[in-house]
Amino acid sequence: MNLEIPIEIKEKLQQEAAKRIENLPDVYKDLIGKPGYTAPDASLVEDAVIALALGKNVLLKGPTGSGKTKLAELLSSLFGQPLHQVNASVDLDAEALLGHKTLSYQGGKQEIEFIPGPVTKAANHGHFLYIDEINIAKPETLPILNGMLDYRRTIANPFTGEVIKANPGFNVIAAINEGYIGTVPLNEALKNRFVVIEVPYIQxxxxxxxxxxxxxxxxxxxxxxxxxxxxxxxxxxxxxxxxxxxxxxxxxxxxxxxxxxxxxxxxxxxxxxxxxxxxxxxxxxxxxxxxxxx
Ligand SMILES: Nc1ncnc2c1ncn2[C@@H]1O[C@H](COP(=O)(O)OP(=O)(O)OP(=O)(O)O)[C@@H](O)[C@H]1O
Missing domain, CATH: 1.10.150 (DNA polymerase; domain 1)
Structure with missing residues (x-):
């Protein structure tokens, strides 16, 4: 059976995509190739943009497949910032967040090198950090981030002894899927550090x-x-x-x-x-x- 998409459909899709891209303001052009987020109402995107512009951390709360990741991509592109992503799991640990040490060889000499993780990269470059399914992580892992999520915008890197300082432009978006199997209620101290945006299924x-x-x-x-x-x-x-x-x-x-x-x-x-x-x-x-x- 031939499952190839009919050429007319492909062409039509390409024409539609080209038309939409042409009409987009420059900031949206980073989204080329990824269809964007469709909001249930304008206030949802507006509130998230304002919260981020004020340097608040934004928690996207909604069921699976409601467009939270798409919305995070849209928000980072509106700010013209790359998005560094953490996919939380029960195995998430400090190394997966901050980075890890490894042996490297420089000019025949063995050295210990620190490979930055997504939190360190986003903080150093003043980029966006997206932590998906944050409530799947073990409750003892996330408090490492508390300092980065409040006014201090710094955390001590236990692997290097250095202080990681967030540069201007750094913003945090996290997503939770409340009630999903395997999730735990988000620790109050952590939740307290976020502005919550509900992301419902569009209808x-x-x-x-x-x-x-x-x-x-x-x-x-x-x-x-x-x-x-x-x-x-x-x-x-x-x-x-x-x-x-x-x-x-x-x-x-x-x-x-x-x-x-x-x-x-x-x-x-x-x-x-x-x-x-x-x-x-x-x-x-x-x-x-x-x-x-x-
Ligand atoms: N409001 C929306 N606007 C645009 N696309 C959407 C929207 N809601 C769902 N989708 C589409 O549904 C799919 C899932 O979206 P996405 O991965 O962003 O969901 P999610 O909420 O992050 O899911 P999960 O909680 O499972 O990680 C994507 O293909 C996306 O294009």
Whole structure:
């Protein structure tokens, strides 16, 4: 079976992308190749920009696949700053944040060299730091960052004995996915150092616009059905019948893309239902899909 994207679709996508890029102000041009973030309302981006401009740390709080990483990329590009990223995990330790020592050979001589990690690089260069899934990290790891997150904007580097000082332009964005399995409530002292921006799943007309620009599915009526599917899945998740992941926009985009080549119900089964652990949840997603798609 030939799964090559039809040339007309590729060309159309390229033309649309070129048109959008042409109309962008310069600061957005860093986003070329990465479709940007679509906000549920203008105040969300505006509040985050103001908080960052005032030197506050911003905590993006929202369910999986709600666009937190896209928003962090947009914010750093609006400030014209590169983004250094930490993907938190239970194994996250001081070395993964600050850097590590290694042996190097200079002119035949062995030396100990410090390789800076994302926090050190962002602080030294006055860039943005993005800590994704910050509430998955072990609670004892993150207090290392406290000094960097408050007015001191410095921390002692335990590996070199030097002080790491944040240069102007340094900003911190973190993301949490509250209630997700494996996460722990964020330590109060840490949470206290952030301004919180809620990042919900986009809905209705905003979701349709985003799907139109990011999905390969271009059929207006089918996109409307996907928007309705999203709303129904969010409703079921809110009522406690489905886990929040089922309503992820990331999974919805996958389903919409697949629906160009597969019947929509099968696309939804592959991209959304089959990811769920619980058989009843899988059946519920299939039933919701069956009410909307033939
Ligand atoms: N509001 C939005 N604007 C633009 N794209 C979005 C939006 N919401 C979701 N997406 C799309 O959904 C996918 C997931 O987005 P992203 O990785 O930013 O989510 P996330 O909230 O960081 O997810 P996670 O919590 O799983 O890390 C991306 O392909 C992105 O393009």
């Amino acid at each position: 209705g007309g905003t979701l349709k616009e985003m799907l139109k620009s990011q999905s390969m599915q271009k059929d207006d009526a089918i996109l409307d059905q996907f928007v309705q599917l999203s709303s129904d899945l969010i409703g079921q998740a809110k009522a406690g019948h489905l886990s929040e992941d089922a309503a992820s926009i990331r999974a919805l985009l996958d389903a919409a893309d697949l629906s160009v080549y597969l019947p929509a119900k099968r696309a939804i089964q592959r991209a959304i239902a089959d990811k769920l652990e619980d058989a009843r949840e899988r059946a519920l997603v299939s039933n919701v899909a069956a009410t909307l798609f033939m």
